[in-house]
Amino acid sequence: MAFTAADVKTLRERTNVGMMDCKKALTECDGDMEKAIEWLREKGLAKAIKKSGRIAAEGMAYATVQGPVGAVVEVNCETDFCAKSAPFVEFVKGIAQVVVDSNPADVDALKKCPFPGTALTVEGVLPEKVMSIGENLQIRRFVRFDTDTSVAYVHAGGKIGVLVNLAVEGDIDATQIGKDVAMQIAALNPRFWDKSDVTEAVLDEEKKILVAQMDADPKMASKPAQVKEKIAAGKLNKFYEENCLLQQAFVKDGSVSVEQYMNAAAKALGGKVRFVKAVRFEKGEGIEKKVEDFAAEVAAQMNIKK
Numbered sequence: 001m002a003f004t005a006a007d008v009k010t011l012r013e014r015t016n017v018g019m020m021d022c023k024k025a026l027t028e029c030d031g032d033m034e035k036a037i038e039w040l041r042e043k044g045l046a047k048a049i050k051k052s053g054r055i056a057a058e059g060m061a062y063a064t065v066q067g068p069v070g071a072v073v074e075v076n077c078e079t080d081f082c083a084k085s086a087p088f089v090e091f092v093k094g095i096a097q098v099v100v101d102s103n104p105a106d107v108d109a110l111k112k113c114p115f116p117g118t119a120l121t122v123e124g125v126l127p128e129k130v131m132s133i134g135e136n137l138q139i140r141r142f143v144r145f146d147t148d149t150s151v152a153y154v155h156a157g158g159k160i161g162v163l164v165n166l167a168v169e170g171d172i173d174a175t176q177i178g179k180d181v182a183m184q185i186a187a188l189n190p191r192f193w194d195k196s197d198v199t200e201a202v203l204d205e206e207k208k209i210l211v212a213q214m215d216a217d218p219k220m221a222s223k224p225a226q227v228k229e230k231i232a233a234g235k236l237n238k239f240y241e242e243n244c245l246l247q248q249a250f251v252k253d254g255s256v257s258v259e260q261y262m263n264a265a266a267k268a269l270g271g272k273v274r275f276v277k278a279v280r281f282e283k284g285e286g287i288e289k290k291v292e293d294f295a296a297e298v299a300a301q302m303n304i305k306k
Helices: 005-015 019-028 033-042 045-051 086-102 107-111 122-133 175-188 200-215 225-234 236-243 258-269 294-301
Strands: 058-066 069-077 138-145 149-155 160-169 253-257 272-282
Touching: 005 019, 005 033, 019 033, 019 122, 058 086, 058 149, 058 272, 069 086, 069 149, 069 160, 069 272, 086 107, 086 122, 086 138, 107 122, 107 138, 138 160, 138 272, 149 175, 160 175, 175 258, 175 272, 200 225, 200 236, 225 236, 253 258, 258 272
Parallel strands: 058 160
Antiparallel strands: 058 069, 069 138, 149 160, 160 272
């Protein structure tokens, strides 16, 4: 029985197995879809299908800089044990290399790119990695910078990955400056990079909160509303210092702001440095982890009621 490229695609979607293996399965089974699925299962290739529905909330955030290109990626797995394993770490670094080399538009495009050291694409390698590692793996997100000067920082073995982008003037090495800024971002996770990034809506909400606090303070409650609003506006500098990277106190020297540190450090090297942008990925942030009910799981497997 003949089969088409559409059949190969359908088989891949149903089994999460690489294209070449799907083609081989259909060839071996004369194009019979159900027999091909069974063939893949017998070969152990379709194990990935059972893992693909599991929640992957662990994993690794990784950042790297190669020449003028910087990349930060997050790849998820199911357990912390897997996240620390050498095969998984190497896979994540391979994904970062794909981002550097191929400049994909998004995760779907990334999966179509060649995976380093193989003749396969990322989507061809992924099922094999799922089988060999034994957990569901998800390539979640990435960012790539290819202008100005990028500096990468990975915190706690991949819990947080930060990529900082700086505009550098003069023949200076700004790596340490970038690393210090990246460590600040990793530690404090600022809401904004600079006070100029704070929207009017955010400022209005902050003023509203400050006024409400004064209304609840017996010493301030009797003051006129316009006075309270003026006081609230004057307190916004504290908001900037707490929430905006460049206005934050530098963690290594609280007597200066991050911006002041950058300016002084660059001047000491004989140049200038300006913060352009940054990305901070924390593994698993925003992913709802499943709370396992082992009693229910065992009961379901035994087909009994709890």
